[in-house]
Amino acid sequence: MRYVSLKEATAGMVLANELYDSYGRTLIGANHKLTDSYIEKLQKYGFWGVYISDELSEGIEVESVISPQLKARGMESVRACNIDECKKVARQIVEEILDSGKVSLDLADLRSYDDYTYAHSVNVGVICGVIGMGMCMSEQDMIHLVTAALLHDLGKLFIPSEILNKPERLTPEEYAVMKTHAEKSYDLIRERWDISAKVKTAVLFHHENVDGSGYPNGIDGSSQTLFTKILHVADVYDALVSKRPYKNPYSPYEASEYLMGVCGSMFDGQVVDALLRFVPLYPKGTTVRLSNGRTGIIYENAGIHNLRPILRMMDGTMMDMTDSGCLNLSLAPADDFYEEIETAEKSRHEMLELI
Ligand SMILES: [Fe+2]
Structure with missing residues (x-):
């Protein structure tokens, strides 16, 4: 399978896996052929791309870190603000991560923006779980960390949707309201004896920067726990x-480039380093461009920061970038992403206010 953006997708392409909405309901089944109407509907739903199966991508298998059923259950627990259920889901996410034994998030994720808050909390839980496993945390600590991730944005359920989903820059007054969500999340759990203090502080301080410029309290890295830094x-x-x-x-x-750029001001360097070790820069099945102008699909990732993967080139031949003949070549995302980066770049500061 390989990942194509919906801009590149054409009628007749075959979907590699099932697509779900935020309630876990199937939108289109695996092996279905895309039609123009499906592509239009998926765009309206807010999907960015899909995995397709074709001859070129044969043998490239991309597995989710957690099952779609568990992801849907996690989203439902967050949507319902059900803290007990979030705790159970956190435990199960950790079980699935440990069972899979994979310390890698080799997936270009699929999601729609209208369910962002719910999908985001579960995705952050998975990322935290993978970092926790990579950092050799105990299972209990991993569960605490993933629990904090599922609960961290519950306070957003109390922010008016006109502010939460506003496409333009927030006014200072609106931004002040937005920033209250961390304390609102904390207020929901502060009295609960069955939730660890580690979870509570990570939830309250998940927008604190290591240079003290974050919120709500403006504490710096020396006063932040490892959980807080990972969650951030x-x-x-x-x-x-x-x-x-x-x-x-x-x-x-x-x-990843962005995270590295704000190490030491927003983020703790060691934590960013841990994330970069377990999140491939070029996930399996995505298209990349080589410095010699050729394009290929990531077949397998390996090595430090996954910068020397095995590729399947567009003519079907394989290229192992660790081979001596390839050492002078470098990788970049395919052209498709470049256009979007330029657009995103313009609103980077506005965007950060909304995270
Ligand atoms: Fe937040």
Whole structure:
């Protein structure tokens, strides 16, 4: 399978896996052929791209870190503000991550922007879980961390949707309202004896920057827990790679570049480093361009930061970038993403206010 943006998708392409809405209901089944009307509807739903199966991508398998059923259950728990259920889902997310044994988020995710808050919380949970496993955390700590991720934005359920989904820049007054969501999330759990203090502080401080410029309290890195720092990085990373009403998704490459750029001011360097070790810059099945102008599809990732993957070129031949003959070549996202990055770049500062 390979990932194509809906702009590139054409009628007749075969879907590689089932597509779901935010309630876990099937929109289109696996192996269905796309039609112009499906493509239009998926765009309206807010999908950015889909995985398709074709001859070129044969043998490229991309698996979700957690099952679609668990993802839907997680979204439902967040939507219903059901804290007990979120705790159970967090435990199950950790079980599925540990069972899979994969310390890699090799997936260009699919989601729609109208369910962003719910899908985002579950995605952040998965990213936190993968980082936690990669950092050799205990299972109990992983559960706490994923629980904090599922609960961190519950306070947004109390922010008026005109502010939450406003496509333009927020006024200072609206931004002040938006910023209250971290405390609102915390207020929902502060009295609960069955939720660890580690979870509570991570939820309250998930918008604090290491240089003290964040909110609500403006505490700096020396007063932040590891959980807080991981949740902050995972939260922003997922927001960057998501489609939002006011921006197109960044590619994982561009999002990673962004995280590195604000290490030391927004984020803790060690945590960013941990994320970059487990999140490939070029996920399996995505199209990349080589410095010699040729394009190919990521067949398999390997090595440090996954910068030297195995590719299947558009003529069907394979290229292992660790081979000595390829060492002078470098990778970049395919042209398709470049256009979008330029657009996203313009609104970067506005966007950060909305995460
Ligand atoms: Fe938040």
